[in-house]
Amino acid sequence: MSEERGPEAFVGTDAAPIAVGDAAEGLARAYEAVLFVAERPVPLDRLAELTGVPPGAAREGLEALRRRLEGTGLLLQAVAGGYQLGTHPRHADLVRRFLQREHGERLTRGAMETLAVIAYRQPVTRGDIEAVRGVRSDWHIERLLEHGLIREAGRRPTPGRPVLFATTELFLRYFGLNDLSELPPIGERGMQALLDTVR
Numbered sequence: 001m002s003e004e005r006g007p008e009a010f011v012g013t014d015a016a017p018i019a020v021g022d023a024a025e026g027l028a029r030a031y032e033a034v035l036f037v038a039e040r041p042v043p044l045d046r047l048a049e050l051t052g053v054p055p056g057a058a059r060e061g062l063e064a065l066r067r068r069l070e071g072t073g074l075l076l077q078a079v080a081g082g083y084q085l086g087t088h089p090r091h092a093d094l095v096r097r098f099l100q101r102e103h104g105e106r107l108t109r110g111a112m113e114t115l116a117v118i119a120y121r122q123p124v125t126r127g128d129i130e131a132v133r134g135v136r137s138d139w140h141i142e143r144l145l146e147h148g149l150i151r152e153a154g155r156r157p158t159p160g161r162p163v164l165f166a167t168t169e170l171f172l173r174y175f176g177l178n179d180l181s182e183l184p185p186i187g188e189r190g191m192q193a194l195l196d197t198v199r
Contacts, residue, residue, distance in 0.1 A: 027051055027061025028068055032085070040169065041082030080172040081179065107143070114140040115149060119171065119183060123153045123164035141165065149174060 030051055035042060048058035062083060066076040069085075077086040087095050107115070110133075117132045118124055129137045144150040153166035167180070177183065 023057070024060045024064040025068075027053065027058065028064035031058075031061055031065050031083075032068075035076075035083060035085045038084065041077075041080045041084045041173065043082040047083070077176060078178050079176060080169045084173065086176065107147070108140070110135075110137070111140040111143050115144055115167075115171070118144075118150055118165050119167050119180070122166040124166075125156055125162040125164055127162060129165075 031047055034047065034050065044055055044058055044062070047062070048055045051058065051061070053061070062076060069075050073088050073091055074085050075088050077084050079086075113133055114129055114137045117129045121128065121132070126137060126141060129141070141150070145152075148168055148170045150165050150171070151168050153164045155161040156164055171177075172179065
């Protein structure tokens with residue numbers, strides 16, 4: 001059975017702990033390593049469990065990490081109920097150009113409109129989406145499913161039982177949202193607010 005370690009155990013190099021006063025900085029380094037390799041946002045309680053510290057100490061470690069990333073090209077983001085490392089908004093255009101070249105296909109304007117309808121009105125059927133957009137959306141829905149930005153969320157209990165679509169955790173990460181309540185308000189400009197975030 002492994003012995004529970006305090007935050008100081010994660011400070012320093014060559015497994016040599018240093019003063020407890022530097023525990024938050026040690027946790028910051030540990031969390032930076034974990035978040036660097038994590039494929040999805042990591043909840044606070046999971047980070048606390050990994051390092052054997054209370055949630056309050058884990059929060060201090062994350063705050064220390066946020067401070068040490070200031071002035072770099074990275075930042076700490078609270079996204080989809082957890083934490084992840086992200087790129088600084090000032091480099092957004094550069095990163096977007098790089099990813100488009102690396103991953104080829106870019107979401108079209110029609111796909112983004114379809115995604116916006118789903119985000120704000122979920123769960124929705126294909127018919128709901130097309131009623132808002134005024135055009136067929138089959139192709140765009142398929143692309144969004146392939147990209148993992150939307151998912152099938154059951155079926156509506158009406159004749160024909162049409163498939164319902166909703167956004168995914170990847171959608172939250174893509175737009176840097178912690179949850180759906182952080183979607184830009186629809187306001188007078190309608191769903192344009194969401195579309196503008198990815199220009």
